[in-house]
Amino acid sequence: MGAGRLYGAVAAGGFRRYATYRVATAAGVFTNTVFGLILVYTYLALWDEKPHLGGYDQAQAVTYVWLGQALLSTLALGGGGVETELMERIRTGDIAIDLYRPADLQLWWLSADLGRALFQLVGRGVVPFVFGALLFPTALPQDPLTWAAFLVAVVLAMVVGFGVRFLVALSAFWLMDGTGAQQMSWIVGFFCSGMIVPLNVFPGELGDFVRMLPWSALLQAPADVLLGEAGAWSTYAFQAGWAVVLLTAGRLVQVAATRRVVVQGG
Amino acid sequence: MAEPGRFAEGVRAYRLIAGMWIRSTMAYRASFVMTTFGNFAATALDFVAILLMFSRVDALGGWSLPEVAFLYGLSGMAFGLADLAIGSMDRLGSRVRDGTLDTLLVRPVPVLAQVAADRFGLRRLGRVVQGALVLGYALASLDIDWTPARVLLMPWMVVSGCGIFCAVFVAGAAFQFVAQDASEVQNAFTYGGTTLLQYPPTVFAQDLVRGVTFVLPLAFVNWLPASYVLGRPLPLELPGWVAFAGPAVAVACCALAGAAWRTGLRAYRSTGS
Numbered sequence: 001m002g003a004g005r006l007y008g009a010v011a012a013g014g015f016r017r018y019a020t021y022r023v024a025t026a027a028g029v030f031t032n033t034v035f036g037l038i039l040v041y042t043y044l045a046l047w048d049e050k051p052h053l054g055g056y057d058q059a060q061a062v063t064y065v066w067l068g069q070a071l072l073s074t075l076a077l078g079g080g081g082v083e084t085e086l087m088e089r090i091r092t093g094d095i096a097i098d099l100y101r102p103a104d105l106q107l108w109w110l111s112a113d114l115g116r117a118l119f120q121l122v123g124r125g126v127v128p129f130v131f132g133a134l135l136f137p138t139a140l141p142q143d144p145l146t147w148a149a150f151l152v153a154v155v156l157a158m159v160v161g162f163g164v165r166f167l168v169a170l171s172a173f174w175l176m177d178g179t180g181a182q183q184m185s186w187i188v189g190f191f192c193s194g195m196i197v198p199l200n201v202f203p204g205e206l207g208d209f210v211r212m213l214p215w216s217a218l219l220q221a222p223a224d225v226l227l228g229e230a231g232a233w234s235t236y237a238f239q240a241g242w243a244v245v246l247l248t249a250g251r252l253v254q255v256a257a258t259r260r261v262v263v264q265g266g
Numbered sequence: 267m268a269e270p271g272r273f274a275e276g277v278r279a280y281r282l283i284a285g286m287w288i289r290s291t292m293a294y295r296a297s298f299v300m301t302t303f304g305n306f307a308a309t310a311l312d313f314v315a316i317l318l319m320f321s322r323v324d325a326l327g328g329w330s331l332p333e334v335a336f337l338y339g340l341s342g343m344a345f346g347l348a349d350l351a352i353g354s355m356d357r358l359g360s361r362v363r364d365g366t367l368d369t370l371l372v373r374p375v376p377v378l379a380q381v382a383a384d385r386f387g388l389r390r391l392g393r394v395v396q397g398a399l400v401l402g403y404a405l406a407s408l409d410i411d412w413t414p415a416r417v418l419l420m421p422w423m424v425v426s427g428c429g430i431f432c433a434v435f436v437a438g439a440a441f442q443f444v445a446q447d448a449s450e451v452q453n454a455f456t457y458g459g460t461t462l463l464q465y466p467p468t469v470f471a472q473d474l475v476r477g478v479t480f481v482l483p484l485a486f487v488n489w490l491p492a493s494y495v496l497g498r499p500l501p502l503e504l505p506g507w508v509a510f511a512g513p514a515v516a517v518a519c520c521a522l523a524g525a526a527w528r529t530g531l532r533a534y535r536s537t538g539s
Contacts, residue, residue, distance in 0.1 A: 027448035034454035037474070038462045042319075042326070045469040049323040180297065183304040187311055196315040203321045 006103060007111040014082070014115025018123070025123045028073060032128040036069040040136055046201075054200035059139035060227050061198070066132030067223050068195050070125035071154065074117045075161040075218050077189045079182070082113045083169040087182070090172040099258055106250055109169075110162050117158040139227060146225070149232040153222035156239035160217045163246025164189065170250065173257035193218040200229075214242040276379035283383035291388055298389060305392030309346075313338060313400055316464070327468035333496060334466060336404035340488040341463035342397025344427025345456070348435060350390040351428070352382040355435045356456075359442035359449045368536050378527060381439065408496070415510075416495045422512060427487035429516030434459065434482075436523040443530035459484045467493075467501040475501050486515045 018025075043065055047058040056064065073080055086109055089095045098105055133140060141147060168185045172178035190196060192215035199210050199220045210216060217239040224230035291298050316338065320331045329337075358381055361367040370380045410416065438452030445451075459478075467475050467489045479485040479502060493500045494509035 021447050023445050024447035024450065027445070027450040031450045031454040031458070034458045035461070038458060038465075038470075041470045041474070042465050045327045045465075046319055046323060049325065053322055177297065180300045180304060183301065183308070187304065187308045191311045191314070196312070197318050201322060202318060 007107055010103075010108055010111040011115035011118075014112040015119045016115075018116050018119040028124045029127045032069040032072060032124060033131055036066055036128050036132055039068070040065045040132065054198055055229065056198065056200065056227070057139070059137045060229075062132070062136045063138040063140065063227060064198055064223050066129045066136075066138065067226065068219055069132070070129040071121075071157070071219055071222070072195065073120040073124045074154070075157060075193070076113075076117070076120075076165065077161070077193055077195055077218065078186055080120075081162070081165050082109055082116060083165040083182070086166075086169040087172040087178045090169070091176055091178075096261060099261065105258075106166065106247070106254055109166060110159070110247075113162045113165075114158055117161075121154065141226065141228060146228065150222055150226040153225045153232070153235055153239065156236060156243060157218045157222050159243045160214055160239055160246060163243055163250060164214060166250045167246065167253060170253045170257050173260055189215050189218075192216065194220045194223075198223070214246060217242050272376065276376040279375040280379040280383045283380060284386040287383070287386035288388050301387075301389040302392045305389050306396050307392075309342060309393045309396045312461075312464070313396070327466040329466035329468065332404050332407040334464070335400050336408060336496065337466065337488050337492055338464040339397050339399075339401025339404050340423060340427065340492055341460050343394055343401060343424050344397075344487050345431050345460035345463075346390065346394035346397050347424070347428040348431030349456070350387070350394060352432055352435050353387065353390055354384045355381055355439040356442075356449050356452050357381075357384065358439040359446040362443065362446045362534070365536065367534070377531060378436070410495060411497060419491050419495055419509065422510070423486075423488060423491040426512030426516040429513070430483065430487050430519050431456065431459070433516070433519035433523040434484075436520070437526050440523065440526040440530035443534055455482065459487075463488050472502070479504075483515045483519065486512045 040062055043061045044058065047053055047056070047061050051057065053061075072078065076083075086095075089098060098108070101108070132138065141150075164185065168181055169178065171181045175181060192199075192210050192213050194210075194216065199207060199216055201207075202210055211220070221230070221235045221239055225232055225235050313335075316334060317331075319326065320334075324330070326334060358367070361370075361381070367377075367381075370377050373380065434455050435452070438449075438455065441451065442449055459482075462470075462478065463484060467485070475485065475489075479490075485501065490500055490504065491509045491512055494506060500506065500508060
């Protein structure tokens with residue numbers, strides 16, 4: 001089997017696996033919509049008070065809210081990605097079986113996570129976004145090219161998101177129970193991705209600083225491409241840069257970690 | 267839980283199971299300290315987001331930062347206490363799915379007490395402490411015209427708010443008897459509810475405010491009583507006495523949630539595996 005077909009099959013498996021739980025998906029759509037409603041009213045009040053805050057007008061801010069809810073589970077910012085399972089396999093020792101397979105550990109989990117993310121985008125992302133766009137004034141581009149550029153940025157965001165979460169998961173090789181590390185990464189990710197407040201609303205130097213971090217490649221970067229606030233190519237360069245750095249770091253940590261694995265009773 | 271004997275039995279079982287989980291947590295003290303801090307930090311960032319907003323504006327929906335902090339602290343404490351007490355209820359669906367609920371059914375202890383105390387997480391104190399700190403900040407920076415009624419209303423609303431959120435948790439768990447995979451629906455009302463209440467009611471559409479006053483009465487957790495304490499007009503132009511209705515609303519909610527729970531439990535059919 002060619003490597004491309006193998007990882008393609010893993011990704012398709014990831015997609016189908018999450019597509020199985022229809023009720024859970026519907027529940028997630030409902031919850032994302034409710035949170036979107038709460039956030040959208042606070043943003044409307046915020047932009048009422050200060051129009052053009054952070055360079056967005058009110059319609060752009062509303063679009064940003066619904067985009068955040070649409071991408072929340074896709075980017076697994078609050079958990080729900082493959083990293084939870086990977087950590088559990090490291091803790092229980094099942095990881096030894098994964099390492100024994102004639103496939104690369106990082107690519108295997110990246111494919112599985114991309115399949116998952118793709119399903120979450122279609123299954124959980126579209127409905128809250130359409131709901132928001134129908135009920136509130138949004139700033140959506142007319143040009144199909146902008147939409148295409150946005151989708152490319154979303155795919156890059158998925159890769160960067162995996163890069164961060166893979167590193168967090170590998171910490172379980174040393175910590176055994178990675179719950180604490182995972183919790184910390186959720187907190188930082190939620191805040192630094194702009195899920196609560198867009199990064200361009202952050203004041204002064206704090207704003208400049210968070211915009212350089214990898215989490216700004218997750219939500220803020222695709223949002224700015226969709227809203228026409230940032231050029232596609234410079235955004236891609238930023239995202240791809242972080243993807244390369246994080247995946248390389250993940251690769252190095254993986255090599256160090258697998259040296260530590262001792263298979264008991266083998 | 268109709269007879270007092272059974273209620274006392276449930277409380278006793280809850281205490282025993284929760285105590286067991288606390289002892290088990292304390293076996294890993296470092297982990298406990300870290301996860302408690304994590305809980306504290308996670309909710310603290312929520313407030314940092316509000317601070318960020320107020321770094322760019324002076325008021326949100328006509329409410330100042332200390333006033334929003336007042337709402338935030340009350341919502342955080344009421345929800346935090348409910349989450350501490352019975353936050354594990356949202357795991358009911360997975361218990362139904364993997365069949366471990368059956369184990370609870372054969373024990374001579376009320377199932378509700380067992381599910382509520384299951385994996386009792388003392389780390390959830392982090393959220394309560396964070397809410398209390400923000401409330402402390404609000405009280406220190408607000409100039410409230412204290413009357414006996416307003417002083418009384420403070421503990422009054424935290425306790426009844428906790429009761430209302432407990433009812434939401436129980437009702438959500440009852441719903442999971444029907445839809446086991448839908449535990450996330452509950453998050454919309456629990457975490458969503460406390461997030462909603464952190465912001466002033468004036469921010470939201472009137473229909474939404476009506477919904478959380480008359481249908482799912484979350485407004486009684488803090489919006490109504492806090493407006494009274496701050497000397498602001500009550501949302502929806504409700505009369506002042508409504509601010510004191512919290513405990514009655516909480517009791518009614520708990521009764522309804524209890525009925526839903528019993529219905530769900532009676533309808534439960536084991537997966538058999």
